[in-house]
Amino acid sequence: MRCEQWREILSAQLDGEVTADEQRNVGAHLENCAGCRAWLDAAAKVTRRARTQVVTSLPDLTEAILATAPPPRRRWRTLVAAAMPSRWWPATGARPSLVNGLRAALGLLGAVQLVLGLAQIGRAEVAEHLHANGQHLWHESAAWNVAVGAGFLFVALRRTSPSGLLPMLGAFVVTLVLLSVNDLVASQVAVERLVSHGFLVVGYLITVLLARSSRRPGEPGDRRQPERSRWRLRLDEVDEPAPLRLLPPYSAQARHSAHLGSAPARRRAAHGDDRNRDRRRVA
Template sequence: DLTAAILAALPPAPPARRRPRARAVLTLRGALGLIGALQLVLGLVQVGRGPAGHLHTGVAASGHLWHESAAWNIAVGAGFLFVAARRTRPTGLVPMLSAFVGTLLLLSINDLLLGRVDPTRLVSHGFLLTGYLVVVALSRPRMWPDDPRAGDRGDRPGWRLRTDETPQPAPTPLRLAPPHPSSARTRDRRAA
């Protein structure tokens, strides 16, 4: 029976400082779930209400653009709910959300300055912005102490340029031998 020897060889229990991080991750996931549900409801209400009740004017209030906006709200809400339900870092969602939130922020500021939108309409973008910030916080490796990819690297990139390795020689190109008399590609027609 080697149980005692194996248990003695195991590393010590993780330090207590990781527990607050686990609670923080759980709290952020719970907040993201709530924000995702609110964003999803916002999109569904937007589908049911239609463009007539919207405060934008002109082309932006057309039916098709309204439906595209509702679809984005529903998709973002579903994405937030998906991330909140998972127990892994949401790194794949960060680039798309960064582009969406950044573009929406710039366009909203422009519309606000030009008087194309009522400032109260922009309040609903707060759910999106808050959810985005939570996703970015959850994507940090330090938030996931049990993730083996986090290690002791901190927030440094996972790749490094190694200059101490000798370069491998290039593989020799594959050379095909010329066809021989018994191959199908021969041009010898004397056998016929």
């Protein structure tokens, strides 16, 4: 073979396209041919340069991307946090102790409110002087006091945000304060009764502080995605057909042919029995 043909094999060797026999033969040729060895070294350098390139620095597009990006929306909590002094919000180390103190105070107020409600239920001598509707209103007021006390205890024992209780509790406290002021002006309520309402108002304010302290204004909210439901309505989805199976050769044909051959055999046997029966009748 001429060197041109060996060099074609060497080129294929650089591309990984030679067989074991060709690689063995071309190795024997390289031992005796200095020209092909030089050609292989030059071809290897060219191949290596063609397959690799020098890493160049890419342009920094950070400023361009930030310039074209839409500005972030500033919520009212962010604006309030920027306007309020930092001393109004406790430091990170002192914040857990403050929250624990608020929860302890709320638990104490809840116990007091619960005792007041139970004591109101037990004051039967006062309810006996009322008519039927008045007695029911007395019991309804006691039930509200018990419910509020139990709610305060529930919030104090749990570690989650009590934001869900604020709408109902806030409406109840505002209405109670307005009615209490009206009754105080009209001299229709005792001062000690108004003092008992003070526990409720203080407990409501502590609940508001606990709801606000669960997340500092300006911090991002909880953006966890809700869990997907396991129930799905499948209208456009089409069930995939069952995959095809390859049956082993000869076994299916043998059974099939045996099955086909058994029916004619049974028919011939039945026809032979009929002829034998007719012959016996003639005899």
